[in-house]
Amino acid sequence: MIITKNIKMADVIHTNYFTLSVLNRFGIELGFGDKSVDEVCKKNNVDVDFFLEIVNAFVDKDYFPKKHLQTFSVKLITDYLQKTHDYYHKLKVPEIENLIEEMVDSCYTQKENIVLLKKFFNDYKQELLNHTHREEKIVFPYTLAIEKAYNSEESDNSVIELMETYSIEIFQNEHDNIEEKLLDLRNIIIKYLPQPKNSRLCNKLLYELFNLEQDINDHSRIEEKVLVPKIREMEKIITKRFAKK
Amino acid sequence: MYKATFIIIEKSYLIRKGLISIIEKIPNTQVIQQFDNEDDLKTPANFESDFIIINPNLLNANTLNIIKKITPSPALSACSADRSAGRRARKTQVISISEKSTVLTKEFEWTAQIYLDDTQNSILKKLNTLIGNRETKNVKSEVPEEISKREIDILKNIALGYSNKEIADKLFISTHTVVTHRKNITRKLGIKTVPGLTIYAILNKIIDINDTGKSKS
Incomplete structure (x- = not known):
């Protein structure tokens, strides 16, 4: 189903409850009665078109009217991406850590194995942190600077210098596959870990891992399919403008 | 996990979606790319795929070129050492999707024909046969392999x-x-x-x- 402005916000969640996390990131709280997507977005000062694109891309992997989404400002996109970073670090990762911790505590027969998982996830957490940190410190500011230069008529040299030291191409090339390790962890738990007695916890952990992986995939998709092409286009135009001078 | 991959080249959205929904009924398959027109096809295609399903009416110098790129000739894939290790020693197979009356050009080997009035079961049967052949030929069997x-x-x-x-x-x-x-x-x-x-x-x-x-x- 493609979500549109006039659909009830409640129905968006009924259709796919994963959208809850998207709502969360836009700062939209539950309890909106029968209000439509449009109304709820207005009330929360959310750009409704941007919301629709993100939520549709989230629900349906194939849905990606790239051209449409390209019209949004870079700031809107990086703000959203920034919020997904916060969501990982403040919510998802601690949740998973707690689950693993609980498994360690409640486990008598194979504590050492669970401790291994814990260490693995801990390393992963660090990797994820480095990854998002790099985006926040280098990539996002770069994209915003490019947008600013693109929008202003006069091109000054500083942005050209900036483009000489960094480009979105570099980001794309070094954008590593951050979900790979999650897939490994999933496989280890499903296929190889001697099952601890508490299958409830184990299932819960797996569920959370699937969830995080899906979310990170979606996040990367927005970066690679929206942010990168958009910036690359802007870079080209800025370079051209400068060459003309 | 062995996954049979597909690329679909067809103008009609309905037909593309229909093919995808049928292909997805077969376990361990994936449609990695779909194209609806030649413009899209101009983008460098350096992906690899097991099967290409194409509407023969879209065959022209441009699409042929792309298909040749995706389909390494057998001689080439046999001698390129870095590929022999992976799954790419296999040859990409080309399948047509068209009306029964459409005449196929002989420019390359068609491994199968899907017709617009085929039932779902007959399409499934055709595809399963192709995937089955491929597995027995190349991966030997799907029994979980122990590590040596x-x-x-x-x-x-x-x-x-x-x-x-x-x-x-x-x-x-x-x-x-x-x-x-x-x-x-x-x-x-x-x-x-x-x-x-x-x-x-x-x-x-x-x-x-x-x-x-x-x-x-």
Whole structure:
């Protein structure tokens, strides 16, 4: 189903409850009665078109009217991406850590194995942190600077210098596959870990891992399919403008 | 996990979606790319696929060129050493999608024809046969493969933190062979990263937990 402005916000969640996390990131709280997507977005000062694109891309992997989404400002996109970073670090990762911790505590027969998982996830957490940190410190500011230069008529040299030291191409090339390790962890738990007695916890952990992986995939998709092409286009135009001078 | 991959080249949205929904009914298949017009096709296609399903009416110099790029000639894939290790030694097969009356050009070998008035079952049957042939030819069988003794040796060294080069020197084999083994290990276990492989090695008592990280000292 493609979500549109006039659909009830409640129905968006009924259709796919994963959208809850998207709502969360836009700062939209539950309890909106029968209000439509449009109304709820207005009330929360959310750009409704941007919301629709993100939520549709989230629900349906194939849905990606790239051209449409390209019209949004870079700031809107990086703000959203920034919020997904916060969501990982403040919510998802601690949740998973707690689950693993609980498994360690409640486990008598194979504590050492669970401790291994814990260490693995801990390393992963660090990797994820480095990854998002790099985006926040280098990539996002770069994209915003490019947008600013693109929008202003006069091109000054500083942005050209900036483009000489960094480009979105570099980001794309070094954008590593951050979900790979999650897939490994999933496989280890499903296929190889001697099952601890508490299958409830184990299932819960797996569920959370699937969830995080899906979310990170979606996040990367927005970066690679929206942010990168958009910036690359802007870079080209800025370079051209400068060459003309 | 072995996955049969498809590329669909067809103008009609309805037909593309229909094909995808049928293909997805077959386990371990994936449509990796779909094109609706020639403009899209101009983008460099350096992906690999097991099957291409194309509407013969879209065949022209441009699409032919793209298909040739996706389909390495058998001679080429046999001699390119770095590919022999992976799954790419296989040949991409081209399937047509058209009306029954459409005449197919003989420019290359069509492995199967799907007709617009085929029932779902007959399409499934055609595709299953193709995928089945491919599996028996190339992967031998889908029974879960155990990792071999040699692979365990390699795995042990990976888990201990040695690099490909170091492992190659230690075991008197080429780095290339190490890479091949690693690919096979990853395929068999479904684990890609070094930390993941390390956990597997510990869980299966291939190394002891206290051994990790020693190698660099």
